[in-house]
Each structure stands twice: as structure tokens, then as C-alpha cells.
Amino acid sequence: MEFNYNSNEALKKNYEKISNELSKIGAVFYSHGWVMGTSGNLSAVVSEDPLILAITGSGLDKGYLEQNQIILIDQNENVLHGKYKPSAETALHITLVKEISCRAVFHIHSPWSTVLSKIHEKNGGLWIEGYEMLKALDGIKTHEHREWLPILQNSQDMDALSQELKEVLRNSPRAHGFMLSGHGLYAWGKSTQEAKRHVEGLEFLLEVLGRTESLNTR
Numbered sequence: 001m002e003f004n005y006n007s008n009e010a011l012k013k014n015y016e017k018i019s020n021e022l023s024k025i026g027a028v029f030y031s032h033g034w035v036m037g038t039s040g041n042l043s044a045v046v047s048e049d050p051l052i053l054a055i056t057g058s059g060l061d062k063g064y065l066e067q068n069q070i071i072l073i074d075q076n077e078n079v080l081h082g083k084y085k086p087s088a089e090t091a092l093h094i095t096l097v098k099e100i101s102c103r104a105v106f107h108i109h110s111p112w113s114t115v116l117s118k119i120h121e122k123n124g125g126l127w128i129e130g131y132e133m134l135k136a137l138d139g140i141k142t143h144e145h146r147e148w149l150p151i152l153q154n155s156q157d158m159d160a161l162s163q164e165l166k167e168v169l170r171n172s173p174r175a176h177g178f179m180l181s182g183h184g185l186y187a188w189g190k191s192t193q194e195a196k197r198h199v200e201g202l203e204f205l206l207e208v209l210g211r212t213e214s215l216n217t218r
């Protein structure tokens with residue numbers, strides 16, 4: 001399909017709004033130390049049909065994102081607007097958007113997700129239960145909820161990882177995120193604000209679990 005960014009006012013407007021939000025969220029995540037050394041990536045849907053995603057360019061500092069560093073891509077990772085290459089993990093963002101009803105996908109390389117994904121990788125995930133912060137997750141109304149956070153083996157083969165992710169999502173349709181072993185956390189939401197809340201909630205819970213495990217093993 002023919003695409004002309006400049007002649008599409010609605011898309012332009014959406015891009016301006018979303019790229020502004022992604023820049024601000026990148027700065028917040030950076031301030032927490034979750035996207036150091038240009039790691040992590042952020043994306044959000046700017047058009048549903050045809051599917052067009054705004055996503056951070058590869059190798060950029062997420063703490064100081066400028067608008068032109070957030071590019072537009074189609075579902076085949078073709079760049080429709082912008083001069084940067086899409087993030088290396090773009091295929092995972094596209095898989096998430098297509099497989100589940102989410103409109104924003106955020107990925108961080110936080111210390112606690114890196115540590116806990118490595119420790120629990122043999123179980124294919126970890127359970128989180130009994131914490132008030134679970135209520136940060138969409139649809140969860142009580143601390144008595146039991147949340148499964150899947151863990152996939154890390155890989156540089158994005159096609160294989162995307163396939164594996166599809167299976168994980170089918171087996172765990174109510175998940176709010178997943179981890180890549182020794183790598184980091186992915187979370188998503190129906191909006192950029194919901195995805196941000198999910199990253200923050202899960203990250204808080206991972207830190208609590210990690211600190212608890214550390215205290216118990218002393």
C-alpha cells in the first residue's frame with residue numbers, strides 16, 4: 001500500500017502525540033536506571049489499519065529521546081518515516097501488537113529483571129502473589145491474585161524468539177508481561193500510560209521478590 005506521511009494529517013497528529021509520550025516515558029525509565037547504555041525500546045500503535053507503529057530507533061539513548069529518533073514502521077519492519085534503523089527487537093513488538101490487544105509495548109533492561117529471569121529461567125517463569133502492587137496490573141482487583149510472569153531463553157534470533165513468544169502468549173493469555181533470561185522485561189498495555197503502569201508495577205514486584213530472596217539466603 002502506498003504510504004505518504006506528509007499527506008496524512010491524522011497520522012501526523014497521532015505520531016506527534018505518541019512520540020512526545022514515548023520521549024517522556026524513556027526519560028522516566030532512564031531516571032530509574034532501567035534503560036542504561038542505550039538499552040531497551042518503546043513502541044506504540046499510531047494506526048491500526050494499516051498497522052503502523054512508532055518505535056524508538058536502534059542504539060539511541062532512551063533518557064534523551066528527540067522526536068526524530070522515534071520512527072514509524074509497518075508490520076514488516078519497513079521504515080515509513082524517519083532516518084534511524086528500528087530497534088533490534090522490533091519483531092517482538094510487532095508480534096505482541098498482532099497477537100494480543102495491546103497498543104503500547106515497553107522493554108527495559110533493569111537489574112532486577114535481569115537477575116530474577118536468570119535465576120528462574122529453569123521454571124519457564126515465576127509466580128508473583130500476595131502483594132498489593134499486583135493491583136497495578138489491568139483487571140487485578142486484589143492482592144490475592146497469582147500472576148505468572150513467563151521467562152523465555154534469550155536469543156539473538158528474533159524470528160525464533162517471535163515464534164516462541166507466540167506460543168507463550170497462547171499458553172498464558174492473561175500475562176501482563178514476560179522476561180528474557182539474563183536480559184530484561186517486556187510489558188504492554190492498551191495505552192502508553194497503561195503499559196508504563198505495567199512496567200512500573202512488575203518492576204516493583206520483581207525488586208520486592210529479589211530483595212526477599214536475597215534476605216532469605218543470607
Ligand SMILES: [Zn+2]
Pocket residue numbers: 039040089107108109183184
Ligand atoms: Zn533488550
